[in-house]
Amino acid sequence: MEGEKMTRMDRWGYPLRTSSDACVAAIDAYYGEVLCYGRNRAVILEAPAKDPACLLGNALAAHFLSSKDPSKASSLLASATAALENATSYEKAVYESIIPLVGDRRDEEAALRRHVEFVKEFPNDLASLKRAQILCFYMGRPHLSLSLVEQALPHNQDKSFIYGMLAFPLLELGRMAEAKSAARRGWEINKFDIWSQHCLCHVLQHDCHFNEAVNFMESCSSTWGSCSSFMYSHNWWHVAVCYLEGNAPFGKVLEVYDQQIWKELQKSDSDQADVFLNALGLLLLFDVRCQLDAVEDRLLLAAKILKDKSLWHVEWLLDILSLWALARAKESLKAEELLSSIKSRNLILNKKKQQEMQRATLLAEATYEYGRGNDDKVIDILGPDFDAMDYKMIGASDEQLDVFNAIWYNALLNAGHASKAIDLIEKQLKKREGCAFLWRLLEKAYNIGGGGDAGVASEKARALEISYFN
Incomplete structure (x- = not known):
């Protein structure tokens, strides 16, 4: 019965205690918004509204509001705490991983430790895995991020979102071929997997395939309408950067800035x-x-x-x-x-x-x-x-x-340390030989420092600038 407190299953097949099917639906919808970088993550607030005594709904809503409305977040976390006695072990584990992220005493180290343990026990919960990876990103720990997703991968091999989550730490660690393969697999499973699209663009951009990156992202852009302000404007940022690095007409870069990035501010929910x-x-x-x-x-x-x-x-x-x-x-x-x-x-x-x-x-x-x-x-x-x-x-x-x-x-260069700049730029060009901007900087450095052949650097840059979008 709808009003009876009973065990129900969420999207991942894990049990939670609630009296409301609508509460579970809101939680599942929130999972989808998190993984799709959707702009309707506020749907999680419907979960405690439908069942004020559901630990999972309260805990997830508390995390969602932790930076937007700390007072309300603390209240929701208190409701989650009150529901601990009747909660499932899965709900308790989510609660324990979220506690350090809500309130004045935010402790990312503690949160990350709890997420590491959580992923071992509940590898199907991709939303919690995503939360763990975001922690890793903001703490500069790509190796741990990769380790976490590799633990979860055997349990989620048919799910698209896992591959974008695999691709990102791989590209952060410079393993571009593997990152490209993972991102493409995620996108092939689900053409609406925004994170896999984004990761594939990262690889193409790093490899100086700017035209290919722009064509791919613009072909995907029709799927970005429901993205959060961050993901929408960030994907268009990548497009603009590829236009800029690829020496496209400057008006193309400004068009993306004005019509896609800055214009996002006009939306009521931006x-x-x-x-x-x-x-x-x-x-x-x-x-x-x-x-x-x-x-x-x-x-x-x-x-x-x-x-x-x-x-x-x-x-x-x-x-x-x-x-x-x-x-x-x-x-x-x-x-x-x-x-x-x-x-x-x-x-x-x-x-x-x-x-x-x-x-x-x-x-x-x-x-x-x-x-x-x-x-x-x-x-x-x-x-x-x-x-x-x-x-x-x-x-x-x-x-x-x-x-x-x-x-x-x-x-x-401006302070007269051309030789130092030359060493650094030449080193960087070994990684990104196809970047015209670096060749232009090297040309400038050679002209200032008198070392190297500025003409050769100029020719390299010019050849690349002509080739990108022509």
């Missing part, structure tokens, strides 16, 4: 912070390519909105990008206030977390100085051995981190 993360990431790429003058009006508009502190401290990467934008737009007081706030917030972390995020704070300060045009300070702050790939703790993919290496190369 997430402003997620859109800004991708918009600012693209604007910074214009800057390191000395093309910012063409989009100065867009930068000034973004900086004006960024003075609203509601966008601060949502994500480390967004804060760092915001520092650059505010500094470059000459909003010096606000930039200094944000930087000071970042440093203050880092001081209240536990000692271990402070040490982990110290480099992130330095990157924030260096990016601020780059925005101000202080190349010598950028070099002093980052030190001689800087490599952006060591900064995954800010919650950024390799493609998102690449721009900070470009900042580093530009700072070295």
